[in-house]
Amino acid sequence: MKPGPATAGSNIRTTTGPMTETSDYLAMVCPGAGEPLRAERRPLTAPQGQELLARVLACAVCRTDLHVVDGELPEIPYPIVPGHQVVADVVATGPQSTLAVGQRIGVPWLAATCGECRYCRAGQENLCDHARFTGYQRDGGYAEYLVADSRYCLPLSAGLPPAETTPLLCAGLIGYRTLRMAGDAHRIGIYGFGSAAHLVTQVARRQGREILAFTRPGDGAAQDFARELGASWAGDSDQPAPAPLDAALIFAPVGALVPQALRQVRKGGQVVCGGIHMSDIPSFPYADLWGERQIRSVANLTRQDGREFMALAAEAGIETRITRYPLADANRALDDLRCGRLQGTAVLLP
Numbered sequence: 001m002k003p004g005p006a007t008a009g010s011n012i013r014t015t016t017g018p019m020t021e022t023s024d025y026l027a028m029v030c031p032g033a034g035e036p037l038r039a040e041r042r043p044l045t046a047p048q049g050q051e052l053l054a055r056v057l058a059c060a061v062c063r064t065d066l067h068v069v070d071g072e073l074p075e076i077p078y079p080i081v082p083g084h085q086v087v088a089d090v091v092a093t094g095p096q097s098t099l100a101v102g103q104r105i106g107v108p109w110l111a112a113t114c115g116e117c118r119y120c121r122a123g124q125e126n127l128c129d130h131a132r133f134t135g136y137q138r139d140g141g142y143a144e145y146l147v148a149d150s151r152y153c154l155p156l157s158a159g160l161p162p163a164e165t166t167p168l169l170c171a172g173l174i175g176y177r178t179l180r181m182a183g184d185a186h187r188i189g190i191y192g193f194g195s196a197a198h199l200v201t202q203v204a205r206r207q208g209r210e211i212l213a214f215t216r217p218g219d220g221a222a223q224d225f226a227r228e229l230g231a232s233w234a235g236d237s238d239q240p241a242p243a244p245l246d247a248a249l250i251f252a253p254v255g256a257l258v259p260q261a262l263r264q265v266r267k268g269g270q271v272v273c274g275g276i277h278m279s280d281i282p283s284f285p286y287a288d289l290w291g292e293r294q295i296r297s298v299a300n301l302t303r304q305d306g307r308e309f310m311a312l313a314a315e316a317g318i319e320t321r322i323t324r325y326p327l328a329d330a331n332r333a334l335d336d337l338r339c340g341r342l343q344g345t346a347v348l349l350p
């Protein structure tokens, strides 16, 4: 296809794997807030400008996808295809694409930035005033194909197994940024032991830190899973920590965990919230914050984070625990995540 733009609606010839021709593809589309995804055939369109067209190999399911489906984020432009942890192969490119046909890529959450606002100019493109996000404001990876801006795709080595690599692209990346915000904290409590936590635990253990896992009360399976991955202690989130924490990372979207975690953190320690959405935080006595304790959030990722973390993950051999679902079963995967029936990450396979 390169370099000429194909005529929209024409057949797109894929150049990887057996030569196939297709003019439409399956996408799992969220029609509106609170509605189940529905399967749709969509015509393939040719990538324009700096865009590329990629054939999806696997797409992991993130808690943020639930917030999109449930309408918990502002101004969602329904209908939208969720999914922002995508491993794909480039099959066609617009004339100004920075990546070539045949390249294996990761398509993460950050889909575009303005490059001009104060945050973009200061190296904080994760906070860009005009950022756009994959699977939220641009159609994402719950589909057989997707179009993305090549400048925001992460080139991946073809040797990485697609399904196992997908959770690194958000859970891993955001988890890593969350861990970094905890500075040199040694004893770290993690609240919500799902996709991000299982990756962060491995990174933190390799850095010689101690991890304590706080799960939904009574979730013995998640607690066993955490110990298996190297957590020195695992228990219910409403239990006190066996020793004061240097920092707490919260991945569960439950605001009540913030004051609970804060009470377990030592003076000067911090509580870092890694989720994009959380229920309201209940009030708590100022004494719990006193002692220079801090509460902060982590928002999105930069491309630099993406490159750094993917290199680190490949080197450190971070293992991902996944459960595979056919793409057409995306609703079942979302339900399993919602009900806490998953360990590790759900991955959709076209």
Ligand SMILES: [Zn+2]
Pocket (backbone or CB within 6 Å): 113, 114, 115, 116, 117, 118, 119, 120, 125, 128, 129, 130, 131
């Ligand atoms: Zn900007």
Ligand SMILES: [Zn+2]
Pocket (backbone or CB within 6 Å): 062, 063, 064, 065, 084, 109, 170, 171
């Ligand atoms: Zn995500």
